[in-house]
Amino acid sequence: MRFQTTLKYIDAVARTGSIRRAADTLSITSTALNRRILAFEKELGAELFERMSTGVRLSAAGELLVQSARGQIGEMERLKTQLADLKGERRGHVSIACSQAMLPYFFPEQIAAYRAQHPLVTFNVMQRDRAAAEEALVDHSADLALVFEPAQLSDFDVLLAVDQPVHAVMAASHPLARQEVVRLRECFGYPLIMPARNISVRGLIDAAARRSSARMKVMVESDNFEFMRNLTRSEEIIAFQIPVGLPSGDWEDGTVSRPIDRRDLAVGRIYLGHLKGRVMPVAVAGFARQIQQVLAERYE
Amino acid sequence: MRFQTTLKYIDAVARTGSIRRAADTLSITSTALNRRILAFEKELGAELFERMSTGVRLSAAGELLVQSARGQIGEMERLKTQLADLKGERRGHVSIACSQAMLPYFFPEQIAAYRAQHPLVTFNVMQRDRAAAEEALVDHSADLALVFEPAQLSDFDVLLAVDQPVHAVMAASHPLARQEVVRLRECFGYPLIMPARNISVRGLIDAAARRSSARMKVMVESDNFEFMRNLTRSEEIIAFQIPVGLPSGDWEDGTVSRPIDRRDLAVGRIYLGHLKGRVMPVAVAGFARQIQQVLAERYE
DNA sequence: CATCGCGCTGCATTTTTTGCACCACTCGGA
DNA sequence: TCCGAGTGGTGCAAAAAATGCAGCGCGATG
CATH class of the missing domain: 3.40.190.10 (Periplasmic binding protein-like II)
Known part of the structure; x- marks a missing residue:
């Protein structure tokens, strides 16, 4: 949408933090971009950017404008798809x-x-x-x-x-794999592979562990679930995952998942x-x- | 906001129903306006107006656009006041x-x-x-x-x-003015001046009247409350109004208002x-x- | 059938936007 | 300390876009 170019330009400048760099990505001269911004600021009666020697940064007013501008750009995008929808595409x-x-x-x-x-x-x-x-x-x-x-x-x-009750993931040959449901305390009897601390599942398990007297044997940590699951194939070790992260049926690579008893773990x-x-x-x-x-x- | 001119123009055309007439109110030539619209339609890939020999009318697509456009214009307006607010004005x-x-x-x-x-x-x-x-x-x-x-x-x-329980309005000398609260049935004993049928208060009273056996003596109808109240000064006649339409104290022109018993009338x-x-x-x-x-x- | 108002178009003109070259300035590192 | 690479900003001429005028075709209306 042609008439929103200035808004888009300002958005780009806000994202890159520099008029010249933004101008590059927009395939336009820094002159033109700079002047558009100056003209717009003048019209608006407010400085949108703080000029610093290393580039520009949004002022309070600019922050407000950019927020609104993104909304308006998105709104136009939505409108366009709605019109396309009207035409049957x-x-x-x-x-x-x-x-x-x-x-x-x-x-x-x-x-x-x-x-x-x-x-x-x-x-x-x-x-x-x-x-x-x-x-x-x-x-x-x-x-x-x-x-x-x-x-x-x-x-x-x-x-x-x-x-999303947490599941335990393990090799099909793992002793606990024979059960339909596993207790958290049973898992704690085996070596564990845990999600990284910034992952929410970890928080739930840690909280439960603090309430329990059992000690966890955390052997490995990772922020990648595919890695964690693959590790359970080669060791007698237990990983954790939530149902949306599990396949509809079973895996075909010799790993299985079993729900953890709801009494043991807060449900995320x-x-x-x-x-x-x-x-x-x-x-x-x-x-x-x-x-x-x-x-x-x-x-x- | 300069960059929204096209949107504003289209809004104006939609309101007036004619490019030439809209152009007049916008102090611009019909040529320029027409071309802006054509260009915008081309860019959008959809006809915004149905051209008729008497003028133009919004198409389905145009309807969607104008709705969105008004939103965007309003949003810009809001933003401007917010920026002004930031500056302390x-x-x-x-x-x-x-x-x-x-x-x-x-x-x-x-x-x-x-x-x-x-x-x-x-x-x-x-x-x-x-x-x-x-x-x-x-x-x-x-x-x-x-x-x-x-x-x-x-x-x-x-x-x-x-x-907003309905009040009866009457001259201070009216017999019912002595009571703190009046019953609707009592009002029906006197000549009435009623709001026009498109006014909501009328609907409430009519509904109550249908449930009652008493007949209303509607002598005058009006859609103007000042007129109705002033009429109560010169005749022994009763008008109706809701509290928000009454002065905080009493009127000083010899008219008074008394609430109608809540049992008699649905509360609007x-x-x-x-x-x-x-x-x-x-x-x-x-x-x-x-x-x-x-x-x-x-x-x- | 003439008339009026409508949307639309070719062309010359005006206004706006853009790009180039260059300035003033700041910051980091030789 | 000085130099270079980076920043935003400006004067001026070229390019592009928007505008206005005159006029066209068309349909409704009296």
């Missing part, structure tokens, strides 16, 4: 910020299913921890967020929240949400509805 | 759509009070019936609505709702609200807060 784009657990199985399946019906819809899936996911919504780099145990829910419109939840007050493009709304439905019937 | 503008009852006493007092503290804030008060008030919110010609018994509350974010409510999903400019938010407070402590 079911195109669009969905940008998602989600926890790691959703990446291996859940979103591949869901996106494939959605794209089977709407082949012109494109996707962008970004792994973000719970804080970064909310930031992504705020700065409009994501339309939807699906995160496990989000931090603060300000600016966050919750579409759905479902329980995954939240599906978008930025508060924003109207979603048709494709985003449609995909969100599918996710909502699937999660509801699978985990409620 | 407490300026701004508040546009209100309200029922007739609020015009004689309530809003004059409230606006005077608000302007005493914020002299740079300007106001626009429009009398609208309940349907038109909601329309005014939707097409962004009003920021706030304060209406008695609104019709449908879609698109309407309710900030506050308070009860007045609703303060704004357009759903819209972020209010600072001045609007501030004024709304005051109204909310006053109404709450006066009528709850």
Whole structure:
């Protein structure tokens, strides 16, 4: 949209922190960009950027403007997809910020299913921890967020929240694999491989461990679940994961998952949400509805 | 805001229904306006207007665009007042759509009070019936609505709702004026002056009358409350009004008001609200807060 | 059938935007 | 301490975009 160029330019400058660098990425001269900003500031009657010798930084006023500008740019984007929808072209784009657990199985399946019906819809899936996911919504780099145990829910419109009891993941030959449900205390009898401390599942287990007298034998830590699971194939060691991170059936590589008894561990939840007050493009709304439905019937 | 001119132009064309006439009000040539629209349509890939020999009319796509455009224009307006607020200038503008009852006493007092503290804030008060008030919110010609018994509350974010039991208004010399509270049945013993049928108070009284065996002696109808009250000074006749339309004390022209017993009449409510999903400019938010407070402590 | 108002277009003109060259300044490191 | 690489800002001319004028075709209206 031509008439929003100035807003987009300012957004770019805010992101890069330098007029000249922003000008490069926008394939425009720094002169033109600079003057657009000066003219806009004059018209607005407020300085948008603090000029420093190393570049520029948003002023308080600029902060407000950029926030609004991103909203307006997004709104135009939404409108365009709505118009396209009106013409019968079911195109669009969905940008998602989600926890790691959703990446291996859940979103591949869901996106494939959605794209089977709407082949012109494109996707962008970004792994973000719970804080970064909310930031992504705020700065409009994501339309939807699906995160496990989000931090603060300000600016966050919750579409759905479902329980996700933690599972223990181990080799099929592991002694505990014979049980349908395992107790946390039983797990503590074996060597463990734990998620990194910034991962929410870790917090739940740590909290339970503090209430228990048993000591955990944490042999390995990692922030990558594929690595952790693969490690259980070669050692008699237990990893942890939440149901959305597990395949629908069993793995075919000799690893299995067993739910941990609900009495032992606080149940975490995954939240599906978008930025508060924003109207979603048709494709985003449609995909969100599918996710909502699937999660509801699978985990409620 | 210069970069929104095209949006504003399109809004104007949508309102006037003709490019040439819109061009006049915008002090611009029809040529320029026409070309802006054509260029914008081309860029958007959709016809915004249906061309007819008598002028233009919004297409479905245009309808969507104009709705979004008004939102964006309003958002820019809000942003500007927020920036002004940041600079310490407490300026701004508040546009209100309200029922007739609020015009004689309530809003004059409230606006005077608000302007005493914020002299740079300007106001626009429009009398609208309940349907038109909601329309005014939707097409962004009003920021706030304060209406008695609104019709449908879609698109309407309710900030506050308070009860408004109907009062009987009569000359101080009227026989019923001696009582603190009057029964509706007693009123029906005297000649009545009734609000027009499109006024909500009328609906409440009519409904009560249908449940009662007594017949109403409706001698005069009017849609203007000042007229109705003034008529009670010269005849032994009773009019009706809701508390918000009454002065704080008594009138000084020989008329009085007495509440009708709550058992006799359904209690109507007045609703303060704004357009759903819209972020209010600072001045609007501030004024709304005051109204909310006053109404709450006066009528709850 | 003439007229009026409508949206639209070719062309000359005006206004705005852009790019080049260059200035003043700050910061880091030789 | 000085130099170079980085920053934002400015004068001026070229390029691009928007505007206004005159006029076209078309349909509704009296």
